[in-house]
Amino acid sequence: MRSDGPKASLGLKISAAAGLIFMIAPLLLIFVYAFTTEEKSYQWPPPGLTLKWFEVTLNRPDVWQALTLSLQVAAISTAIALVLGTLCAAAVSQSDFFGRETISLLVILPIALPGIITGIALRSAFSIAEIPFSFWTIVLGHATFCVVVVYNNAVARFRRTSKSLIEASMDLGADGFQTFRYVILPNIGTALLAGGMLAFALSFDEVIVTTFTAGQQQTLPLWMLEELIRPRQRPVTNVVAMIVVLVTTIPILAAFYLTRDGDQIAGSGK
Amino acid sequence: MTTTALAITERRPGLLGWLSDQFWRHPGMFVLLLLTPPLLWLGIVYIGSLLALLFQSFFAIDEFSGIVDYSTLTLKSYAELLRPANLDIIVRTVVMSALVTLASAVIAFPIAYMAARYVRGKWKALFYLGIMLPLWSSYLVKIYAWKLILAKEGILTWVFESLHIGFVLDGILAIPVIGGNSLSVSYIGTFLVFVYVWMPFMILPIQASLERVPVNLIDASSDLGATPQQTFRKVIFPLALPGIIAGSIFTFSLTLGDYIIPQIIGSSRLFIGQAVYAQQGTAGNIPLAAAFTVVPIVIMGLYLWMAKRQGAFDAL
Numbered sequence: 376m377r378s379d380g381p382k383a384s385l386g387l388k389i390s391a392a393a394g395l396i397f398m399i400a401p402l403l404l405i406f407v408y409a410f411t412t413e414e415k416s417y418q419w420p421p422p423g424l425t426l427k428w429f430e431v432t433l434n435r436p437d438v439w440q441a442l443t444l445s446l447q448v449a450a451i452s453t454a455i456a457l458v459l460g461t462l463c464a465a466a467v468s469q470s471d472f473f474g475r476e477t478i479s480l481l482v483i484l485p486i487a488l489p490g491i492i493t494g495i496a497l498r499s500a501f502s503i504a505e506i507p508f509s510f511w512t513i514v515l516g517h518a519t520f521c522v523v524v525v526y527n528n529a530v531a532r533f534r535r536t537s538k539s540l541i542e543a544s545m546d547l548g549a550d551g552f553q554t555f556r557y558v559i560l561p562n563i564g565t566a567l568l569a570g571g572m573l574a575f576a577l578s579f580d581e582v583i584v585t586t587f588t589a590g591q592q593q594t595l596p597l598w599m600l601e602e603l604i605r606p607r608q609r610p611v612t613n614v615v616a617m618i619v620v621l622v623t624t625i626p627i628l629a630a631f632y633l634t635r636d637g638d639q640i641a642g643s644g645k
Numbered sequence: 646m647t648t649t650a651l652a653i654t655e656r657r658p659g660l661l662g663w664l665s666d667q668f669w670r671h672p673g674m675f676v677l678l679l680l681t682p683p684l685l686w687l688g689i690v691y692i693g694s695l696l697a698l699l700f701q702s703f704f705a706i707d708e709f710s711g712i713v714d715y716s717t718l719t720l721k722s723y724a725e726l727l728r729p730a731n732l733d734i735i736v737r738t739v740v741m742s743a744l745v746t747l748a749s750a751v752i753a754f755p756i757a758y759m760a761a762r763y764v765r766g767k768w769k770a771l772f773y774l775g776i777m778l779p780l781w782s783s784y785l786v787k788i789y790a791w792k793l794i795l796a797k798e799g800i801l802t803w804v805f806e807s808l809h810i811g812f813v814l815d816g817i818l819a820i821p822v823i824g825g826n827s828l829s830v831s832y833i834g835t836f837l838v839f840v841y842v843w844m845p846f847m848i849l850p851i852q853a854s855l856e857r858v859p860v861n862l863i864d865a866s867s868d869l870g871a872t873p874q875q876t877f878r879k880v881i882f883p884l885a886l887p888g889i890i891a892g893s894i895f896t897f898s899l900t901l902g903d904y905i906i907p908q909i910i911g912s913s914r915l916f917i918g919q920a921v922y923a924q925q926g927t928a929g930n931i932p933l934a935a936a937f938t939v940v941p942i943v944i945m946g947l948y949l950w951m952a953k954r955q956g957a958f959d960a961l
Contacts, residue, residue, distance in 0.1 A: 383763040391759035394752050398779040398845060401790035404800065408793055417796040419803045459683040466679035469672065478680065481687050487894070488945065489902015491918045492698075492938045493691070495925055499701055499935070500694035519691050522683065550657050551665035573781070580783045583905065589903065598710075599785045603792065603909050616786045627781045 380501070409617040414610055420480060428610040437598065438615060445595040448510070449578040452517035456574045457567060468533035485520040493520065494587030501588070508590025516588040517581060521574035528570030528634070529563060536562045557622025569633040572626035580623060595619065667930055696835045702935035711929055721828035722936035731920070735940055738917040741832075742900040745839040749896045750889050752840070757888075760848070761855035780845035788909055795829040795910060802827075835911035842906065843899045846890035855881070855890025887956045894945075894952055901941045917941060 383391075409428065411421035432438055463482055467475055485493055497516050506512060536559070544554040582596035589597060595615070602612040657666055668675040705721040706713050725731065760772045779787070794800050805814040818824040818831065825831030858881055866876040904918025915923070917940060924934035 383759060385761075387755055387759060390755035394756040397752065397841070401787065401794060401841065402779060404793060405786060405790050416798050417793045418798045419793075419800040424818055455686075459686055462679045465682040466676045469676055469679070477705065478684070481692070482683070485687075485691055487898060487949075489898055489918065489941050491902045491904055491921055492695070492942065495938060496694035496698040498925070499931060500690075502696045503697055515957060517688055519687065525765070545669070550662050551668050576781055580785070582785055583903075596677070596783070596785050599789070600905065603785065603789060612789070616783075616789050619783045619786050621863060623782050624778060624779045625723060625779055628774075634836060 405613070405616050405620055408613040411610070411613065415578050417609070428614045428627065432611050432614040432618075437593070438595075438611065438612060441593045441595040441598040443594055444510070445579055448513050448517055448594060449575045451514050452578045453517065453571050453574045455514070455518040456521035456525045457571050460522045460570065460574075461529050461563070461567060463522070464526050464529035464533055468530055482523050482526050486523050490520075490581075490583035491587075494584040497584065498587040508592075512588045512590070513585060513592070513594065517578040517586045519579075520584065521578055524574045524577055525567065525570035528566045528573070532563045532566035564634045569630040572630045572633075576623050576626045580619075698935050698938060701931050702933075702939055704932045706930050706932055713931060722932040723939075725933055726936055726940065730939075734915050734917060734920050737914065738901060739944065741836065741839065741916065742897045744836060745843060745900045746834075746893045746896045748840045748845050749844040750851075750893065752844055753851055753892065754885075754889070757848045757851035757855055761852045776845060776848050780849075784842065785905075787842050788838060788906060790835075791841060792829060793908060795827070795834045795837070797827040797829070829910050830912055832912060835907050838906050838910050839903070843896045846895035846899065847889075850895075851885060851888040852892035854885045854891070858884045864922045889956050890952045892946065897948060898941070898945050901944065 407421065408417070410424040411418075412427075413421055429507060438537045440574045460482075463478065467478060471540035493516065497512075497519075501508065501512055540558055540562070541554055545551075549557065580596060582594075582600055585594055586600070593601070597604065599612065599615060599619070602608065602615075606612065657663065668678075701713075702722050703718045703720070704715055705717070705719045726735070728915050756772075756776065760769065760776070764772050796802075802811070802814065805811045814828075817833065818827065823832040823836075825834075828834040828837075862880055862884075863876055866880045867873070871879065903919050904916065904922045907916045908919055917937060921934045921937045924930045924937060928934075
């Protein structure tokens, strides 16, 4: 069994390490910039370090409003996506019906096509149907592309949940709802939680579709986009960027721990 | 088989019990019931919007009043796509997407290879997080980080100058077309950020396909006298190709439709996404914007069709 303890060549090790550093280092840089004393430029190395900008950011109502809106939108979109994604996954894994492939494609489409297409399509549909932009138009867009994340996680888990477990429960006299409550739900629970967290992270971060479906309201990514195009308050942006990195890291770590026993890895098909 | 099993037992009491029995007897109806809400949502909200958009591309805008004429169907917007300025935008975007995809594959492959075949235990978890954190962290924050890196006073200039090779950077920036005043307003900058943001999507499919390469195939290859390089070229790489193609679907499609990265980091020359954005926003020419969105849809359709023929969907 030669392949049990193969040694990677040095070249491979170096290129893999360089690749990982390329991926991680820019994110770490954000953490340094959050403490810089420099206000007017992106000067490196930072001339000095300070905690002042954290306080300034905490006292900014616009940042708080954007953050609250983002959290609300993400929570509601995730809830909708959880229901729709689970239903879809249950149906697809239940049986081999006609058009099953089409349904998988339909679910994946919102994320496979460029976001700008989803965004502009929704926007033109809203204008045709004369729906004014609101909190709910943002949610409508987000839930549509969050379904796929929940679906991917749930479908993988359904596949691994043995059919005989469900049959045993029915044989023992449980009805469909009891089986769902006591057998299926505990089995798919962690996958749903993982999918839900990733959906939350996805929605919390979404900007491309949101630019088309939001009216006057600003989600946190929209606030950041504004700052990126016309930088006015670089220090505050630095701090917000750092907070966003932290906020999105938590669900990813949690989803990782929830699904690490499974062979199917959470979010592998973002 | 199941219906007969239930027939000898008593009916379940109550409405819920009755429902539950019905679901068991008619699995088709149950599946249909499960599918109705998600299909209604995706069908109405998503497919409906897409069709509405496509439909709009067949109307034309009145050049003087700027009002869309809904009375006649025309291909005028598509003809407008073929104007040199618009063709330029399309070619530029496709070339950029292809280059980004190529670079992503080159960078992602060693990482995926290492993660799939060599690292074990604790290292495997670390590798996994090292891939997932950048993949899932905020899109805008990633761009912002690169704005910091590529800025004239930023870290990259500082590194070059600390190493006393500032002239290399100046030399690169002096290259016509892809160079510019500073990295953050050049094609090189746009390219780097595209690669950074979309490359992580390449790793997981490649890793998945590499993990599926049976170990005994590799052993057989070396038993038959192949050098490790030959084994890689003749056995491992062809089997990993569907994974690379699957990953390239993401990198290609995501680059094709992006309008934020080239807007923030890059020269002022437009990409398809920016053209769509400008046409629907400031220009108010929805038909042309809709026609522009058809371009990535068609390109991605062709791409997906080719990928499917290569068996890339099994690697997703």
